Amino acid sequence: MQHDVLIVGAGHGGAQVAVTLRQRGYTGGIALIGDEPELPYERPPLTKDYLSGAKPFERILIRPAAFWQARGVTLLPGRRVVAVDAAAHTVTTAGGEVFGYGQLVWAAGGRARRLACSGGDLAGVHTVRTRADADALRAELPAVERVVVIGGGYVGLEAAAVLRAAGKPVVLLEQADRVLGRVAGEALSRFYEDEHRAQGVDLRLGAQVQDVVGDGRRVTGVRLADGALIPAQMVVVGIGITPAVEPLLAAGAEGGDGVVVDAFCRTSLPDIRAIGDCALHANAYAAGRRTRLESVQNANDMAITVAKALTGAAEPYHAVPWFWSNQYDLKLQTVGLSAGHDAAVLRGDPAARSFSIVYFRAGRVVALDCVNAIRDYTQGRALVEGGARCDPAAVADVSVPLKDLAAAA
Amino acid sequence: MPIITVVSRDGTGRAVEMDTGTTLMEGLRDHGFDEVLAMCGGCCSCATCHVYVEPASTATEEEDELLALSAHRRDTSRLSCQITLTPDHDGLRVEIPPED
Numbered sequence: 001m002q003h004d005v006l007i008v009g010a011g012h013g014g015a016q017v018a019v020t021l022r023q024r025g026y027t028g029g030i031a032l033i034g035d036e037p038e039l040p041y042e043r044p045p046l047t048k049d050y051l052s053g054a055k056p057f058e059r060i061l062i063r064p065a066a067f068w069q070a071r072g073v074t075l076l077p078g079r080r081v082v083a084v085d086a087a088a089h090t091v092t093t094a095g096g097e098v099f100g101y102g103q104l105v106w107a108a109g110g111r112a113r114r115l116a117c118s119g120g121d122l123a124g125v126h127t128v129r130t131r132a133d134a135d136a137l138r139a140e141l142p143a144v145e146r147v148v149v150i151g152g153g154y155v156g157l158e159a160a161a162v163l164r165a166a167g168k169p170v171v172l173l174e175q176a177d178r179v180l181g182r183v184a185g186e187a188l189s190r191f192y193e194d195e196h197r198a199q200g201v202d203l204r205l206g207a208q209v210q211d212v213v214g215d216g217r218r219v220t221g222v223r224l225a226d227g228a229l230i231p232a233q234m235v236v237v238g239i240g241i242t243p244a245v246e247p248l249l250a251a252g253a254e255g256g257d258g259v260v261v262d263a264f265c266r267t268s269l270p271d272i273r274a275i276g277d278c279a280l281h282a283n284a285y286a287a288g289r290r291t292r293l294e295s296v297q298n299a300n301d302m303a304i305t306v307a308k309a310l311t312g313a314a315e316p317y318h319a320v321p322w323f324w325s326n327q328y329d330l331k332l333q334t335v336g337l338s339a340g341h342d343a344a345v346l347r348g349d350p351a352a353r354s355f356s357i358v359y360f361r362a363g364r365v366v367a368l369d370c371v372n373a374i375r376d377y378t379q380g381r382a383l384v385e386g387g388a389r390c391d392p393a394a395v396a397d398v399s400v401p402l403k404d405l406a407a408a409a
Numbered sequence: 410m411p412i413i414t415v416v417s418r419d420g421t422g423r424a425v426e427m428d429t430g431t432t433l434m435e436g437l438r439d440h441g442f443d444e445v446l447a448m449c450g451g452c453c454s455c456a457t458c459h460v461y462v463e464p465a466s467t468a469t470e471e472e473d474e475l476l477a478l479s480a481h482r483r484d485t486s487r488l489s490c491q492i493t494l495t496p497d498h499d500g501l502r503v504e505i506p507p508e509d
Contacts, residue, residue, distance in 0.1 A: 023443040042450045049452075059431070060450065064439050071441075297455075300448050324454035333454055374474040378456075381478065 002100035003031040003074065005310060008081045008091065009107035009244075010034025011043060012296050013276035015062045016303035017105050022071045024311045030073045031099065033091075035080040035108075038131055039065055044296060046134045047158035048326055052165060053138070057131065081108070084251040086269040091247070105306055106248055106259065106267070106274040110241030110294070115150065119212030124219035125235045128155055140234060144168065148222045148232040150209060152179030154325050155238030157192060161327040163236075164199050171230050172196065173207040173222070182240075184334075185344045187357050188369045192327070194350075199328055243278035243292065255280060258292045263316035265306050273309075275302035284318055285337045285366065285384065293337075295323045320385050329353075333377040336367030336384035345392045348373060356380065358395045365390055375401070382406040411499040418444050418505050427494050433503065434458045434490035444505045451490035461485040461504040466492070481506040 005021065007014045010032050018030050034040070040062040049055040058064075068075050076099075083092040090100050112127035114120055124144075126137045147163050149156045152174030163170050172179075178189035179196075196203050208225035212235060221231045243258040254260040254268040258280035265273045265281070276299035282288050301319035308315055325332040330353065338344075341359035348355030356376040359367040364387040370377040379402035383390065390405045410429055415437065416422045427436035437445045437460070446457035453471055456478040465485040468476060472488045479486070489503070 019443050044450060059435065062438075063441075067439075067441050296448055296450075300446065322455070324449060324452070326452060326454075331454070374471050378474050378477050 001031070002029075002102075004028030004102040005030045005105065006091065006099055006101035006103070007032045007105045007107055009109055009276070010036065010040045010075070010077065011107065011109050011276065011299065012040075012062065013109070013299035013303045014105070014107035015040035016300045017107065017275070017307055018068075018071070018073045019063070020304050020307035021310060022073070024307060024313075026307075026311050028102070031076055032068075032073055033076040033079050033081060033093070033099070035078070036130055036132070037078045039063070039068070039075065039077070041131060042296075043129070044324075046131065047128050047155055047162065050131075051128070051134050051138065051159065051162045081247055084247045084269075084272070086251050086253075086272060089271065102271065103310060104272045106245070106272060106278065107276050107299070107303070108244040109277040109299075110243045112237070113239045113242055115209065115212060115237055115239070117209060117211045119214055119219065120237075122212055122214040122219045123217055124214075124233060125212060125237060127237050128159055129241070137234070137236065141166065141168070144233040146232045147171070147234045147236060148173060148230055149236045149238065150222070151238035151240070152176070152193075152203070152205075153182065153238055153240065154180070156236065157196065158325060158327055159236050159238060160196060160201050161199070164196075164201060165328075169202070170200070171202040171204065171222075171232070173209060173224075173230075174203070174205050175208055177205050179203070179205075183338070184369055185338055185341065185357055185359060187344060187346055187350070188332075188371075191350045191355075191371065195328065195330065241277065241294065243280075245274070245278050248272070248274065260290070263318075264309050264314055265302050265317060273306050275299060275306055281317065283321070283337065285321055286339065287361065289340070291337070291339075293321055295321065297322050320381065322381075329372075331372055331374070333370045333374065334367065335370075335377060335381045336365070338367035338369065341366055343392065345395045347376065347396055348398050358383075358390075358392075360390075360392070363389050365395075379403040379406065411494055411496055411501065413494075413498060413501045413503055415440070415442055416502070416504040417442065418507065427498075429494050429496060429498075431494060432490050433460070433462075433492040433494060433498075433501075434488075436494060437489055437503070442505065444508075445489060447490060449490075453488060453491055456488060456509075458489040459506055459509075460487060460489045461506060462487050462492070463502040463504075479506065479509050481509065 112129035338359040343360040365383040368380040
């Protein structure tokens with residue numbers, strides 16, 4: 001089968017490319033290949049409202065089934081692309097099907113990393129990346145007395161919050177000396193560590209997992225490098241993703257940890273673009289450093305960049321990064337990228353459960369992490385977009401609205 | 410179930426029946442109004458499901474802050490994810506604002 005635009009990956013990014021192409025009047029053939037059996041759905045609720053049961057699957061569909069048919073988008077679920085032939089303009093699936101394309105959009109995201117240690121594949125050891133993952137976890141949960149969560153990133157912390165709300169004893173293991181070390185400053189890490197402990201999570205930092213032990217079938221515990229054995233009937237692993245780009249790299253695309261794209265999301269191969277979690281791009285908000293962003297914002301905005309380019313209105317990708325995480329009654333919203341900051345200012349009182357952290361690099365505001373502080377989030381966005389130079393003392397003064405600083409900068 | 414008139418960016422209007430108990434954002438999405446991005450999926454963390462509603466209704470405090478992100482805010486602005494539909498919404502007129 002031949003498609004004018006073939007999108008590989010049916011997550012947020014892939015779906016949004018198809019939606020925006022049609023919205024912009026594109027009339028060519030569009031097909032969306034995904035390796036999961038489902039219609040495109042939202043991933044963030046998998047560790048929040050879907051995991052807790054607050055939202056059924058139908059409510060996290062990106063669009064209802066009838067939408068795709070009405071828009072003439074061919075859905076090709078349950079197919080994993082294993083090879084790309086850039087010269088012939090074809091892809092091959094694991095099942096041996098071959099699809100031709102005019103333009104290829106690679107939106108395959110990433111696969112949840114699994115534990116490399118012994119026992120990492122025992123029954124009862126879960127990642128949370130797909131609906132199937134979340135369903136498996138939920139199905140087992142009633143029979144589980146105690147859960148170990150491995151990894152103190154957003155996935156691990158959000159899962160821990162849902163599991164605590166479900167009344168399960170939770171031990172959370174983080175190998176670094178703080179949670180959220182890859183994405184946030186230390187003050188935010190400490191706040192979330194305190195919060196999870198206050199909610200009853202047995203949170204252990206600097207914890208090195210030796211192996212996962214079982215009874216031959218199911219997990220029975222996690223052993224640490226110091227010999228301690230933590231009993232558990234379930235292990236949730238949130239240790240990041242591996243970008244799903246092997247077929248592109250094998251086809252000759254430039255890349256490594258992801259596939260390199262330019263400001264228009266073009267890979268180094270002709271007629272192949274890449275977006276979302278797997279796209280290694282020079283981000284304007286990371287001082288032009290090449291980075292991958294694992295967020296709905298990045299997936300959606302890159303999708304729009306591609307759809308515009310494919311409909312004759314190319315504009316470089318320049319969206320400000322934003323992200324959210326809901327844990328317990330805490331609503332975290334971030335704008336900008338704090339990695340590489342050289343100063344951080346606390347604004348507000350963490351004890352009051354409403355505060356922000358404003359990050360600076362070379363005197364300019366580069367990011368904010370806002371906890372139950374939506375006004376700082378919305379007003380601080382302009383500071384990040386403008387790379388504002390602000391007086392740190394003024395930023396720390398909660399009586400001064402951030403919009404006043406934006407106006408003065 | 411309430412019948413709601415939705416006016417897209419190109420000015421065309423369409424009356425659709427939406428389910429009660431779900432949000433206006435979900436109703437717009439499920440009826441194919443693609444201009445509503447609703448990036449955060451309806452958890453009041455962005456402002457990409459912004460709409461104008463008549464009759465006007467009061468935004469929550471949190472919503473009010475997020476609406477400040479839009480350059481096209483009006484007195485009738487709401488985040489559609491924060492409106493849970495009831496039979497009383499019958500006759501509501503919804504307009505999709507210009508793109509931010």
